[in-house]
Amino acid sequence: MSGDEHSEAPRKGFRLSLVTRWSALVGTLLALGILLALGLDHFFPGQPLLVFLACLAAIVPIAIITIRSQIQPILSLFRALEGTVASYRDGDFSFSLHWPQNDELADLIAAHNDLGQVLRAQRLGLVQRELLLDTMVQNTPVAMLLVTDFAQTATPAGTIVYANLAARQLLSEGRKLEGHQLSEILETAAPALKEALARGGDGLFTAGESEEEEVYHLARSAFTLNGRRHELLLLRHLTTELRRQEVQTWKKVIRVISHELNNSLAPLASLAHSGTELVRRGQTERLPQILQTIGERTRHLETFILGYARFAKLPTPRLEAYPWDVFVDRLADQVAFRLIGALPQDPAWIDAAQMEQALLNLLKNAHESGSTPEAVELHVRRIQDAVRIDVLDRGTGMSEAVLTNALVPFYSTKRSGTGLGLALAREIAEAHGGRILLSNRDGGGLAVSLILPALPGAHTP
Numbered sequence: 001m002s003g004d005e006h007s008e009a010p011r012k013g014f015r016l017s018l019v020t021r022w023s024a025l026v027g028t029l030l031a032l033g034i035l036l037a038l039g040l041d042h043f044f045p046g047q048p049l050l051v052f053l054a055c056l057a058a059i060v061p062i063a064i065i066t067i068r069s070q071i072q073p074i075l076s077l078f079r080a081l082e083g084t085v086a087s088y089r090d091g092d093f094s095f096s097l098h099w100p101q102n103d104e105l106a107d108l109i110a111a112h113n114d115l116g117q118v119l120r121a122q123r124l125g126l127v128q129r130e131l132l133l134d135t136m137v138q139n140t141p142v143a144m145l146l147v148t149d150f151a152q153t154a155t156p157a158g159t160i161v162y163a164n165l166a167a168r169q170l171l172s173e174g175r176k177l178e179g180h181q182l183s184e185i186l187e188t189a190a191p192a193l194k195e196a197l198a199r200g201g202d203g204l205f206t207a208g209e210s211e212e213e214e215v216y217h218l219a220r221s222a223f224t225l226n227g228r229r230h231e232l233l234l235l236r237h238l239t240t241e242l243r244r245q246e247v248q249t250w251k252k253v254i255r256v257i258s259h260e261l262n263n264s265l266a267p268l269a270s271l272a273h274s275g276t277e278l279v280r281r282g283q284t285e286r287l288p289q290i291l292q293t294i295g296e297r298t299r300h301l302e303t304f305i306l307g308y309a310r311f312a313k314l315p316t317p318r319l320e321a322y323p324w325d326v327f328v329d330r331l332a333d334q335v336a337f338r339l340i341g342a343l344p345q346d347p348a349w350i351d352a353a354q355m356e357q358a359l360l361n362l363l364k365n366a367h368e369s370g371s372t373p374e375a376v377e378l379h380v381r382r383i384q385d386a387v388r389i390d391v392l393d394r395g396t397g398m399s400e401a402v403l404t405n406a407l408v409p410f411y412s413t414k415r416s417g418t419g420l421g422l423a424l425a426r427e428i429a430e431a432h433g434g435r436i437l438l439s440n441r442d443g444g445g446l447a448v449s450l451i452l453p454a455l456p457g458a459h460t461p
Contacts (some may be wrong), residue, residue: 015102025066033059076107080111093119096377104147112329143167143235147182150222150231156197157183157232162371165280170235197233204238215239264301268294317351317431324348324380330356331378335363337391340379344387351434358425362391362448365422371394386434387452394445425450 033055041050077099084095096113096278099106137144143166147158170179171185186194190207193216202219219234268380275290279370324343327350331337350354359378371393422436425448429436434452441447 018103018105021070021103023071028065029059030044030394032062074105077109084112084116088116088119091123093123110279138164139346140164141166141237143170143184143233143237145177145233145235146172147231147233148225148228150182150229152341156186156194157181160185161230167235193235213239217342240400261301264297268297271297317428319349319432321347322350322352327356328380329354331359331363335360335367337363337376337378338374340390340392341375341381343380344382346382346455348387352430354428355432356455358428358450359389359391361422361425362450365448366391366393366395366446369393369397369446371395375445383451383452385454387454389450389452391448391450392441392445394443397440397444397446422448 006069035054036058037051040054041048052189079095080097080330082145084097087095093116096116096306097109099109145160145167146162148161150156150158158181160177160180160182165169165174168174168177171189177185181335191206192205195220196203196205196216202217204215204217207216209216214236217236217238218272219236220230221234223230223232271290271294273288274295278284278286310368322334324347327348328339330352363376363378367373375392375394377390377392379388379392385395422438426436429450429452432452434450437447437449437451439447
């Protein structure tokens, strides 16, 4: 045997198995014993006990020496196998073994060496993948912290076991963070980060003030490894991206407002000029019509501007218990629809004015979708710990592209639309802690669903 670094293939050619070798050894010893007994019996006739003892005295030492010489290499091989297995357990796959005989043990050694070679190749591939992954993690702009024994308290605690370069730059001016307590690192970090970690969950937070204000997104994931709780914290710097999106949004707002103002001001200027000419000529019979048109365009422009103002200045909802029957009756006084099913017995937990504004927008959209008035329906029902409000119509529905962009502010497929109705409904739903869903109905039409939290403490059917 040897500790070669290269596996040696089994020998080809003549093969002598272990059974054959040991059978030959035992047969040879028996034959030698018989021959020795016959020879002694010839010299000492009539003395079998003496012959037997003489044979034992001669054959047993020879057998012991011979068998020991054959077993010793096998025992050494087993010890070598034990050592290589221990090395494999410790992650060292550099050893291989050699057996000089061409027998079953040679096959075992060849299989063992092949296993070592496979493990070495796998370890090399794993090391390369780990190196690639570490390079990617270290160079990502997202700050990554892995904390063990994480404790969700007013000042989050735990031991940092991993931090990439972005995390070091953000929290410790490039110094290593591994082994430090998270609470110690947070003492010198922005208070907003400490508050975001203490608050729990994912979300945005802002650090700094005025021109140095920076926006970050905190994402977290908890898991258990080796019986210990770990928390993976991801901090993504969003200031540049948000500012770029903000500029694009403002450009879009300016384009929409400019377009609407031009569409209204140009006719108003033309009508005013026409009215002036008619007064100069003394032809006043068309003035009432001109003034009426000016009034209509002015009111449209006012409605347009007020719609943007309401969307931009939506206040925080003042949630209170409000009876569903009273709320639905107020809606029915302003727009026609058919109520499906019975209303929930528990009151709604809403800002009635804001929710009324959202549903009025949705119901008016349903009437403008090409649906017949009697096909516009409202369905309110309790689902577990939430309330679902469905506004249904049998209009033309929406294409996939329109469904994707319908909730984006200022997006509209109507020539005179502002693109604020669905966006405002979404803003109101999310301010209530809910969400809005859009889907085309089987058989044609659209379903707009508001899913809102139910009244706290209310009974779940």
